[in-house]
Structure formats: C-alpha cells, structure tokens
Amino acid sequence: EISLGLVGSEMCIRDRHIGIPTNDMDKTVEFYKKIGFEVAHETKDGDVRVVFLKFRDLILETYENKEAALCDGAVDHIAFDVVDIEEAYKFITGLQIKILTEITFLPFWEKGVKFFIAQGPNLERLEFAQHIK
Secondary structure (H helix, E strand, O other): OEEEEEOOEEEEEEEEEEEEEEOOHHHHHHHHHHOOOEEEEEEEEOOEEEEEEEEOOEEEEEEEOOOOOOOOOOOOEEEEEEOOHHHHHHHHHHOOOOEEEEEEEEOOOOOOEEEEEEEOOOOOEEEEEEEOO
C-alpha cells in the first residue's frame, strides 16, 4: 500500500490490476489458467467481454475488443484502488498530470466502480479506481 500526501489528508492507493486487451478471450483465459490464475469476475462493457483473472494479489483485467496490438508494449493500463475517487482526482489534477478520462462509472463487480485515467511520463495510462461499497 502506498500513501500519497494530500494537503490535510492522505490518499491511500494499492495495486489493483493491469489491463490487457485481447482478440481472443477464450485463448487468453485458458493461457492464464494454465499458469495458475483463476477467473475472479466476468462481465460485459457494452459488447466487450471483460474477464478479471486473479493470481494471489495480482489481478489482470482482460477485455476482448478485437484491437489488441499483439506486439511489445501491448499492456493497456495499470490500475490502482483508491479510497476516495474525488480526493484522488483532486490530488492528481493538482499535480498538473494530464487526465485522459474524467471520473466515470461502470457497473463492474458487485455495486460498480468509479474511475479516471491519467497519463504517465511514457504515455502509459494510469487508472485510479474506487469500488463502490
């Protein structure tokens, strides 16, 4: 768990998942199951099939968008859980880090998730997500 300092408070984040697009979900799930992952959650985002695979504390979010690069650098994003999405957003924007996606809701997991995506120095996508309880 990492603590990022905020004026008057702290924003705690921890590793959450790594996003990997796929052109063949069944092949992807089969591969990761062979090396010890299990399906933690499966859903759809519109027409896109999404499967979260878990191995110990590591979670992979795979999504079948038929746009996977299939080359080095094909990982789409790194995501972190946050306790308070609004505080996390204020902190990141206060650092003048570029925001790629504003705070958005998705009906994933039990009660949904709110997230936003920022851009890292190497154009990597960093997702900050709060699971709704």
